[in-house]
Amino acid sequence: MSEVQNKIDRITDILRRDDGISGAMHYTEQISWILFLKFLNDYEENRADEAILEGKDYEYVIRRDLRWDSWASPKDKNGRLDLKRALTGKDLMEFVNITFFPYLKGFKANTNDPKSIKYKIGAIFEYLDNRIASGHTLREILDIIDTLDFQSSSELFELSQIYETLLKGMGSDGGNSGEFYTPRAVIRAMVEAVDPKVGDTVYDGAVGSAGFLVEAFEYMTSPEKKEKLSASDWEKIQTETFYGQEKTSLGYVMGMMNMILHGIESPNVYKGNTLTQNIRDIQEKDRHSVIVANPPFGGKEKKQIQQNFPVESNATEILFLQHFMKMLKLEGRAAIIIPEGVLFQTNAAFTKVKQDLLEGFNVHTIVSLPSGVFLPYSGVKTNILFFDRSGSTSSIWYYDVTPPYKLTKNKPIEYGHLQEFVELYRNVKKRNHRNAKTEEERFDWTVPVSELKDYDLSAKNPHKVVEVDHLSPDKLLSKIKQNNNRISELMEKIENLINE
The missing domain is CATH 3.40.50.150 (Vaccinia Virus protein VP39)
Incomplete structure (x- = not known):
């Protein structure tokens, strides 16, 4: 099993234990919004780097304090997860449900261009809600997804197949x-x-x-x-x-x-x-x-x-x-x-x-x-x-x-x-x-x-042989008797119901 597959399997196992998740539909939906935000972060970082090389300034879609590296995976000076700034438990739930999701949902209303990435983000989150009940569950998932590299073409290809x-x-x-x-x-x-x-x-x-x-x-x-x-x-x-x-x-x-x-x-x-x-x-x-x-x-x-x-x-x-x-x-x-x-x-x-x-x-x-x-x-x-x-x-x-x-x-x-x-x-x-x-x-x-007759377009294969199960006379007679007995039983039940 590949490392990427192993990570996604771990995430689905974690989600199955969460009280807010019920079935494959829910955990696929919840994995989706988190993956999307990590992809968006990597995409914006890549665009920002390209802008620097061209001597330009890149205008981020997500504001500074709400970007992935500020809330989902803040790092210390050694590049490790900064445990002091990384939200978890109740604090993480309040941030996601009260601050972050309403911010993302507002994009569509504040943008006039349907082709813009802001509009599309707003459309994605407009009817989407966080179903994960535990902030500790969400923290586990964020830590795993942070290790995925959306700028690696081979890893992106593998992730697409897993998805x-x-x-x-x-x-x-x-x-x-x-x-x-x-x-x-x-x-x-x-x-x-x-x-x-x-x-x-x-x-x-x-x-x-x-x-x-x-x-x-x-x-x-x-x-x-x-x-x-x-x-x-x-x-x-x-x-x-x-x-x-x-x-x-x-x-x-x-x-x-x-x-x-x-x-x-x-x-x-x-x-x-x-x-x-x-x-x-x-x-x-x-x-x-x-x-x-x-x-x-x-x-x-x-x-x-x-x-x-x-x-x-x-x-x-x-x-x-x-x-x-x-x-x-x-x-x-x-x-x-x-x-x-x-x-x-x-x-x-x-x-x-x-x-x-x-x-x-x-x-x-x-x-x-x-x-x-x-x-x-x-x-x-x-x-x-x-x-x-x-x-x-x-x-x-x-x-x-x-x-x-x-x-x-x-x-x-x-x-x-x-x-x-x-x-x-x-x-x-x-x-x-x-x-x-x-x-x-x-x-x-x-x-x-x-x-064609009466606009009947149905496929009637002239080559197909319809197999008929030919019963022997004895078996055929036996089947007729069985059917007659069953009909008699049903008629008797109907008569009893009428006479009650």
Whole structure:
């Protein structure tokens, strides 16, 4: 086990013993705000050093008496923790809860520029509170985090991987925390397919833990690509490429921390409900060339929110789909995860949105994901919808992801299960261009729009063999008798209830 991993494990063990912490969601949230403040300190110290070399003065974001080395880890002349000045116990709790957090929360109200780091700090802490109950617990954690070096690229990389594991663990906890984590294998395949490049703007209107934006950043800055980037390319990637919104305060904190740890220093991600924007007001200048997202589904929105959309519906998946359609630039490309019901449902709202999608966009690919991709927090079967704004749809290429085993919490989907899809996506000539059963086993097929009925876009794999369990006549007769006996028992119970 690495030294960095050992430190994070120690922190989670310490937090589990604290009375204010309950489950992975809480301890990941609390680790996040402390890590963020240590990162901010190291970032500011680095910027200050650069300013000195350039003969300039650096204006710190955090005031002198509230910086990390003043309260979290004051040092003596030997560089060791100054025990006389290091707050702990009740004194530390009062400082954090009464002085420090209100100061950080006030940043957003005192800053007009949403792109400034002050505004983003204020947005992070606006709905965030310290849940750690013991000042002695917090002191232990501060001492460990102070030893982490955010200016070391190797340590930062390792910490980003560990943080990703924490987010995955938070998702595995189930409940609402699951909405923040999409399996990295699925995200990677989607990002590789849409192929973001320098000059693109990448957007996610339901950021969660920012897995899509992080993967897009890593794809665009892989070692072989990074060496070819100019200084202006790098500046553009850092400041003018990644955009998004996240509704929940917890998701926003997780997402910002995840992006920062992976090297995106200034993402254009804001806290807010994407669906509160009236999409009729969206103009070409507001749109993005690449959209990748896994928006929340199964939720319900109020009538007031529904009025922001031409096709009103209380289903969040239909509202988000309309939002993403409106947010896509001319010639832009999108990959969106949707519940399977969107493809086959034929009520008025679903049908109208699908009609607009097929006629106004090129829905060129639909990937059928296997059941269990989002276990344990959701068993809903999902699909990936790929479309671009280059004209109307003429035909749809389908791919059926079929792992060799049933997906469970402990046997999740892997990138290898999606690798053939990515290869075929990039090599159009190798795809199956027909919608008919073939002698060889295939997981892809193509359907002309003219063959679709009632805008039913569901994936019906013509190659899949449905296995039927053929019972012998004796076993079949026995099963019928069992069912009849059970029906008789239930009818008798119902009659008794009526006669009572």
